[in-house]
Amino acid sequence: MANLLLAALGVLLCSLAVSTEVNPQGDFDVQRMAGKWYLIGFATDAQWFVNHRSSMKMGTAILTPTATGDLDMAYASLNSDGSCWRMSHLAQKTDVNGKFIFKSERWNNENDMRVVDVKYDEYALIHTIKTKGGVTTTLNKLYGRAADLSPDLLDKFRQFSVEVGILPENIAILPKNDECSA
Template identity: 35%
Template sequence: MRTTVLAVVMVMCVMMVAADVKPQRDFNLQRFAGKWYRVGLAYDSPSFAPYRDMVKASMGIIKALPNGNANLTMWEARPGDCRSHSYHYEATGVPGQFTYFSQRHGIVKDVTVVDTNYNEYAVVLKHKVFNREYTQVSLYGRSLKMKTDIIQRFKGFALSQGLSRESILIPPPAENCPPSGSGR
């Protein structure tokens, strides 16, 4: 009983933290569109832990659509492979907040662009309720190199969302992913 109550309180705290996250003020999707590299990741999924050391920096291209939605093509390096995934982000009516349907999990996930200066970095929060609450914070850069203060800001935000220091990583770049000529 005590464990159940503690678990419920922890889930409620995570829900309140995620609900309090506001998107980038005056978010501009047109300025946000283009090539980004995911150079930082913090994720609280227990199933992610065994794969931490295999994660590489990935590249994505965001295309703004006239209706306020966006398409994202993301390339992800896997051992011996480079896979692309396509996502359709639906605008929510709040600039900087989107939802998308995860084919992998069969549920809708929330995506919020929390902080960006458009030409250097972006901090993005992904939140979902599956069999429990999950939070993922990503640091995106227009290049693979990030300033130390931006990395520290990303880590501070991830910690403020209840993620542990152990869940935060700055992965090394992937080699030839995406393959030359497919978006780079």
């Protein structure tokens, strides 16, 4: 009886793991991601977020596709003291269209990034699985071409984040912020 119960539990756990697989948008076009995006939504199951959520504000990302299909990502956010926080990554394309990998030198983690849903002139929903020291966390970001998105898109972001296991209290729509100078 115990073996049967363990086998059933194993099947259940495997089915849950499969059902939480997040795939990129099928018809993804990296060239259409080019340009400026506003970081509007941020959701994660990482513990550090609890301590930093209240200080986070909207930032910008400049995405630049390379000739080889990779994606250069440059982030900037204005700090409360007037200084500018900046970070950049080169996300390398994989064999799966819309899926990229990169290593963050700043945070020393491996990143598996998927563009889950995008309407190139309006919004992009990006799902990233981060791994550091054998610990895996999930990060979802909602980008907009403008600093405001419709309530329906904000709800879509919240719903997607909950579906991939992020607690509602760890989902933030970031307050607007002035931009860093170029």
